[in-house]
Every structure is written in C-alpha cells, then in structure tokens.
Amino acid sequence: MLQIVFRSQLTRLLSYIDIQRLCLAAAKNNRKAGITGFAVECGGAFLVSIEGDPRAVRDMFNRMVQDPRHDTVQMVCCEEGLGRRRFGAWAMNVMFMDDDLFWHRVLGSSFSCDQMLSPRTMEPAFALGLLAMAYQYACAEAETAPSLPGGRPGRIPRIRHMFRR
Numbered sequence: 673m674l675q676i677v678f679r680s681q682l683t684r685l686l687s688y689i690d691i692q693r694l695c696l697a698a699a700k701n702n703r704k705a706g707i708t709g710f711a712v713e714c715g716g717a718f719l720v721s722i723e724g725d726p727r728a729v730r731d732m733f734n735r736m737v738q739d740p741r742h743d744t745v746q747m748v749c750c751e752e753g754l755g756r757r758r759f760g761a762w763a764m765n766v767m768f769m770d771d772d773l774f775w776h777r778v779l780g781s782s783f784s785c786d787q788m789l790s791p792r793t794m795e796p797a798f799a800l801g802l803l804a805m806a807y808q809y810a811c812a813e814a815e816t817a818p819s820l821p822g823g824r825p826g827r828i829p830r831i832r833h834m835f836r837r
C-alpha cells in the first residue's frame with residue numbers, strides 16, 4: 673500500500689459546488705482504481721491524501737499533476753509499505769476548512785485557516801495531523817467508520833458529507 677500526500681493551489685477559485693463535483697468525479701475514478709482519498713481545502717489551497725496499490729496511486733498522482741485547475745503541486749510525503757489505509761472510509765471526500773470557528777473548536781485556538789496557506793503544510797507531521805483530525809471529524813459527522821473491514825476500497829461520498837461549516 674502506498675500513500676501520497678500532496679498540496680496544491682487552485683489556479684482559479686472554484687465554487688463549493690464545483691469542488692464537490694470534482695471530488696465526486698475523483699471518487700468514482702478512485703473507486704475503480706482501488707484508491708481511497710481525503711482532502712481538505714481552504715482558500716483554493718488543497719491538502720490531499722491518496723492511498724492504494726503503489727502503481728495505481730503513482731499513475732493517479734501523475735495524472736493529477738497535469739490538471740490545469742491547480743498548480744504548484746508539491747509532494748508532502750510518500751510512504752510505501754503501509755499495512756492498512758489511513759484514510760480508508762471514502763474513495764475521495766473533501767472537507768472545507770474555511771471557518772475559523774471550526775479551527776478553534778476542533779483544532780485548538782492557536783490554529784486558523786491561514787495555516788492551510790502557510791509553508792507548515794509542507795511538513796509531513798503537520799500535514800498528516802491536520803488531515804487526520806479533519807478526517808476523524810468528518811467520519812464522526814457522517815457516522816461513517818474510519819476504516820472499512822478487509823481493506824475494501826472506500827465509499828462514494830454523499831454531497832452532504834462533503835463538509836462545509
């Protein structure tokens with residue numbers, strides 16, 4: 673199992689609806705490829721994790737790098753040999769992080785949406801921690817188990833489970 677975490681910046685701001693559509697299309701592709709994923713977005717900055725068979729994940733990453741809707745795609749970490757998926761609930765889901773109240777309540781008062789735009793997101797521990805906290809929150813809100821038994825590929829998310837606070 674390979675996990676790639678990357679960050680990127682939208683070249684042009686997209687509406688929530690457009691991002692939800694992008695996520696749904698990604699989930700459908702990922703499901704076919706046995707990939708699970710989770711993303712957080714704030715102000716056009718994305719932090720994304722994709723996991724699955726190493727070849728499928730590398731192919732997907734190479735395809736995404738060429739997507740003109742975002743640029744400055746930077747790999748934050750790449751870990752091979754994982755025994756299980758870290759973000760296995762959905763084939764892809766996204767959580768919008770643009771509410772300071774959410775940051776304050778869930779992540780503590782020293783965090784804010786600005787963190788998503790800061791160089792700290794290039795630190796693997798910070799990026800993984802942020803994704804993990806958002807993921808746990810999203811799973812709890814969607815009443816979804818954080819991992820599917822037997823390492824099955826994740827679900828296609830419902831639009832109402834792509835969180836906007």
Ligand SMILES: Cc1cc2nc3c(=O)[nH]c(=O)nc-3n(C[C@H](O)[C@H](O)[C@H](O)COP(=O)(O)O)c2cc1C
Nearest residue numbers: 697698701702709718720722735736739741742764
């Ligand atoms: C931030 C971001 C994350 C994306 N994540 C995925 C993904 O996990 N899976 C996916 O199939 N496409 C994802 N896409 C879309 C791909 O870049 C690409 O448009 C899509 O795979 C269709 O590729 P194709 O035109 O070669 O079929 C993402 C795009 C962006 C901007």
